[in-house]
Amino acid sequence: VSTATNIAQKKFDNCIMNASGVWCSDENELTELDRSEASSFVTKSGTLQPRKGNPQPRYFPTSLGSINSMGLPNQGLDYYLEVVNRLQQRKPHKNYFVSCTGFNVQEDISLLKKVAVSGFTGVVELNLSCPNVPGKPQTGYDFETVDNILKTVFKSYKGPLGVKLPPYFDIVHFNQMAQILNKYPLAYVNSVNSIGNGLYIDDTQEQVVIKPKNGFGGIGGDYIKPTALANVHAFYQRLNPDIQIIGTGGIKNGRDIFEHILCGASMVQVGTALMKEGPDIFARLTRELKAIMRDKGYEKIADFKGKLQYIE
Ligand SMILES: O=C(O)c1[nH]c(=O)[nH]c(=O)c1Cl
Numbered sequence: 001v002s003t004a005t006n007i008a009q010k011k012f013d014n015c016i017m018n019a020s021g022v023w024c025s026d027e028n029e030l031t032e033l034d035r036s037e038a039s040s041f042v043t044k045s046g047t048l049q050p051r052k053g054n055p056q057p058r059y060f061p062t063s064l065g066s067i068n069s070m071g072l073p074n075q076g077l078d079y080y081l082e083v084v085n086r087l088q089q090r091k092p093h094k095n096y097f098v099s100c101t102g103f104n105v106q107e108d109i110s111l112l113k114k115v116a117v118s119g120f121t122g123v124v125e126l127n128l129s130c131p132n133v134p135g136k137p138q139t140g141y142d143f144e145t146v147d148n149i150l151k152t153v154f155k156s157y158k159g160p161l162g163v164k165l166p167p168y169f170d171i172v173h174f175n176q177m178a179q180i181l182n183k184y185p186l187a188y189v190n191s192v193n194s195i196g197n198g199l200y201i202d203d204t205q206e207q208v209v210i211k212p213k214n215g216f217g218g219i220g221g222d223y224i225k226p227t228a229l230a231n232v233h234a235f236y237q238r239l240n241p242d243i244q245i246i247g248t249g250g251i252k253n254g255r256d257i258f259e260h261i262l263c264g265a266s267m268v269q270v271g272t273a274l275m276k277e278g279p280d281i282f283a284r285l286t287r288e289l290k291a292i293m294r295d296k297g298y299e300k301i302a303d304f305k306g307k308l309q310y311i312e
Pocket of ligand 1: 021068069127132194
């Protein structure tokens with residue numbers, strides 16, 4: 001059986017990789033991902049200038065997942081472009097993803113211009129869904145701004161580009177977002193980012209567990225899998241077929257990956273579980289997915305991608 005896939009007409013020999021923000025903040029972490037069974041990696045979202053991010057503690061793992069309010073700490077887009085462009089010199093090289101995010105549309109344009117002149121030949125992921133920069137609203141929940149960003153970006157950036165979206169919770173919002181997204185030549189949509197502004201409490205100390213925002217942070221892990229699957233399938237049903245779906249959220253075993261692909265995902269990304277288990281997780285996940293495919297008689301992921309059945 002093969003777990004290979006294609007994104008933006010690029011071949012990946014495995015449909016499993018990291019989620020932006022996890023195990024991808026510097027060259028060391030990116031090299032560890034590159035050596036793992038993951039078929040690619042995506043960098044931490046790079047901004048125009050490096051950022052320290054929010055005060056610690058700003059990440060906390062729980063038995064069912066995680067809460068984070070990192071605040072976009074990163075080395076700056078230039079750093080990630082330098083690392084990735086060096087890795088992509090090797091023969092053969094994998095196809096890589098670089099994530100970036102600006103604080104307004106002009107910054108997004110500047111970021112993509114940097115990518116264009118850098119000689120990067122991979123795929124850009126524009127993060128529209130960081131929930132943890134105090135005072136900055138979730139771009140992904142401001143539909144007019146999303147429309148304006150994509151209109152402006154696609155005037156100047158001609159390379160393969162996907163967007164990372166927050167989770168939506170209303171059918172009308174799926175419809176409205178799909179209507180906007182279908183206007184643009186997107187390579188893919190990546191659903192979902194963490195569920196923003198959750199709250200986890202340590203009841204022995206009667207206290208929150210992260211410092212920023214009085215303990216409010218993005219939720220990942222088991223808590224969000226139903227929401228992630230719904231967003232993957234909702235966009236799979238609504239987007240024109242040349243906009244692919246990357247499924248992120250609640251993946252920690254082969255069954256979770258199988259379900260994301262059943263919902264329409266062409267690639268899946270792992271966040272919270274990767275943070276807990278490290279890059280060895282990709283060998284385990286690949287083994288588990290292949291075992292499921294063998295049991296069910298599927299040879300390639302196209303045999304079951306998007307084939308979720310409803311109850312008539
Ligand atoms: O606080 C963060 O850095 C962060 N945390 C998230 O859970 N998602 C994001 O997109 C970002 Cl940018």
